[in-house]
Amino acid sequence: MKPGRYARSGVDTSEADRALARLLLEISPTQAFGAPSELGVGHFAAVIRVGPIQLALTTDGVGTKLLVAQLANRFDTVGIDCVGMNVNDLLCVGATPLAMLDYIAVESADPDVFCQLGRGLAEGAKLAGVSIVGGETAQIPEMLRGAAAGRALDIVGMALGVVPEGELVDGSAVQPGDAVIGIASNGLHSNGYTLARQVLLGRFRIDEFIPELNKTLAEELLRPVQIYVPQLRALREAGIRPRAIAHITGDGLLNLRRVEAAVGFEITELPEPQPIFGLIERVGSVQRAEMRTVFNMGIGLTLVVAEVEVEKTLLTLQGTGLEAWRIGHTVADPERTVRLHPENLAGHSKHFIPG
Numbered sequence: 001m002k003p004g005r006y007a008r009s010g011v012d013t014s015e016a017d018r019a020l021a022r023l024l025l026e027i028s029p030t031q032a033f034g035a036p037s038e039l040g041v042g043h044f045a046a047v048i049r050v051g052p053i054q055l056a057l058t059t060d061g062v063g064t065k066l067l068v069a070q071l072a073n074r075f076d077t078v079g080i081d082c083v084g085m086n087v088n089d090l091l092c093v094g095a096t097p098l099a100m101l102d103y104i105a106v107e108s109a110d111p112d113v114f115c116q117l118g119r120g121l122a123e124g125a126k127l128a129g130v131s132i133v134g135g136e137t138a139q140i141p142e143m144l145r146g147a148a149a150g151r152a153l154d155i156v157g158m159a160l161g162v163v164p165e166g167e168l169v170d171g172s173a174v175q176p177g178d179a180v181i182g183i184a185s186n187g188l189h190s191n192g193y194t195l196a197r198q199v200l201l202g203r204f205r206i207d208e209f210i211p212e213l214n215k216t217l218a219e220e221l222l223r224p225v226q227i228y229v230p231q232l233r234a235l236r237e238a239g240i241r242p243r244a245i246a247h248i249t250g251d252g253l254l255n256l257r258r259v260e261a262a263v264g265f266e267i268t269e270l271p272e273p274q275p276i277f278g279l280i281e282r283v284g285s286v287q288r289a290e291m292r293t294v295f296n297m298g299i300g301l302t303l304v305v306a307e308v309e310v311e312k313t314l315l316t317l318q319g320t321g322l323e324a325w326r327i328g329h330t331v332a333d334p335e336r337t338v339r340l341h342p343e344n345l346a347g348h349s350k351h352f353i354p355g
Helices: 013-032 065-072 078-091 111-128 193-200 217-221 229-237 252-257 275-283 288-294 307-318
Strands: 046-050 053-061 096-106 131-139 153-163 179-184 244-247 263-267 299-305 324-332 338-340 345-347 352-354
Touching: 053 078, 065 078, 065 153, 065 193, 065 217, 078 096, 078 111, 078 153, 078 229, 078 244, 078 299, 096 111, 111 131, 111 229, 179 307, 193 217, 193 275, 229 307, 244 252, 252 263, 252 288, 252 299, 252 338, 252 345, 275 288, 288 345, 288 352, 299 307, 299 324, 307 324
Parallel strands: 096 131, 263 338
Antiparallel strands: 046 053, 053 153, 096 153, 179 299, 179 324, 244 299, 263 324, 338 345, 345 352
């Protein structure tokens, strides 16, 4: 089968899966050395028990979105991305985010760049209700090569949260007939940028105003990750306990498959994606199946709730200022297939295909 645009742009997810399997083979035995994970490998965050407390941990970075920041010489939003990518994963196991650490590696320690990074981290922490309690910086010019001379950097976070007793979310409570809710994203978030950059920067300047977007390309590509902590807090306060939560990042709605229950997902309604997705699809001649596999396509977080809670869930979410939709339902399916009926696509593993 001919490789898709994402693989041809340099990101081979199949090869990455094989490499990860080799890594896990080596590190899995460490579960016996300390506090073992309450969840198996493949969840959005790890959960360990320390006495009566369940702690959730996760780590993530911003990826090649940082190359856009370097080209635009603007670093005030990528700190928000770093916080968002981490705390949104914690939410998926039912955790309340508490604190974060950061790691910043740079080609050159520019005080102004560090100030902008710190401003974004602080804004993200405020939105998520977390403390940034420490971190590490490294100047490693020999190891970093960026998109602009002297501006190469990487930023990674690690987040800690607590899961109240009896409130761990792993998807095992999902039943056939439950409803799937989608919550709006804020554009690309922090995934698929290798493909997006290859497509868009081959056609437009980074500072070019794009009428279709009603903003410059840099402004669109640097829109920060939507942090969903306020939405999950509102649901908790309303007494709504989702049976599964999925952060829609790389692999798109295939992230729904990361549940413990033997269910499939019949997606019958899909919101119109933001214009940036249509621009990438059109300019890059990217097939819709690959767009759905690589990007969030306008949905940044999904919930699975009991059908009787749909109306209350939607009203609560909309009360926080974000759009949310009932996009489908679950069915009995041990293969956990995700079917996107409006686009005649189905996903059984890591890719959507027609059918």
